Amino acid sequence: MVQLHTFVPEIIPMAGRPKIFDEQEAVAKATEVFRDKGYDTASADELLCAMGIGKGSFYLAFKGGKRELYIRSITQFSEDFFQKFSTRIAASEDKVQFVRQFFLSLADASDCDKERGCYLGNALVQLSEKDHEIKKITAQLLKKLQILFAETIRNAQENRQISSTEDPEIIGWHLSNLWNGIHVTRRMESSPKILRNIIEMNLKILI
Missing domain, CATH: 1.10.10 (Arc Repressor Mutant, subunit A)
Structure with a gap:
């Protein structure tokens, strides 16, 4: 570490x-x-x-010069992003709604700030296939998000907050894949309306 x-x-x-x-x-x-x-x-x-x-x-x-600095930057940002995100989910009264709003906020292509993890998403898209260490860092973040999403969905199912009976582990992967994928899509399509429609379609699994 x-x-x-x-x-x-x-x-x-x-x-x-x-x-x-x-x-x-x-x-x-x-x-x-x-x-x-x-x-x-x-x-x-x-x-x-x-x-x-x-x-x-x-x-x-x-x-290691600039490359080492960038890896340190990605590592530090990833840890800070996940800590803040998990803390906010834990503090939310309606955790599923918090997750929904988090994803819908990604549709605002003109205002992709650090609270949404866009820096990490961009690093994943741009450099993860070129640099094994950066790929490892971003993969670890996706796994941590998957676990957090899965726990959130499992608790929501047990408390009858959502009607979905899908495996929470798979839903967790679906959501982490959505987080990853939307960063790829937004590099080609900047329309907030289109991005929102895509996200809303994917979030139907949380009903």
Whole structure:
């Protein structure tokens, strides 16, 4: 497991003092650049400026360079996204309705923010087949979502909140596949109306 809270010193000869920075915060700032620019077009200068560190500190902390930083970014974002998402489901009075609204919010192609996991969805579409480690991270997230969805559906069935008698494990996979697939589709079709219709059709299984 990558340690995200490590502090890395940089020795600056002119000042004779070490520069300390919070890696987790620096990675979060780099994530904003990757989200806006994409992995390929995000430049080293843009990343360093956003992170507020020099090249020396950067290569001490991220010996694998830009690729390692991006993997750290995806890992940290994935963990944060899932923690927030699972916490919000747990706090919801109507968990199935929360899941429905989460998916319907994905139809708003003009406002795909970090709360919806679009950064991860884009990484999965763009780079997962090119990079085994990124594919592994995104696959782990999909599995965690599947388990969470399955537990939510199983509880809803037991409490008679939905009439569906389908296997909750399969419904969980259906929903994680929907989350994955909608990110692929939205790259080709940006109409919120069409995306919403697709999502609503897939969510009929939750009636």
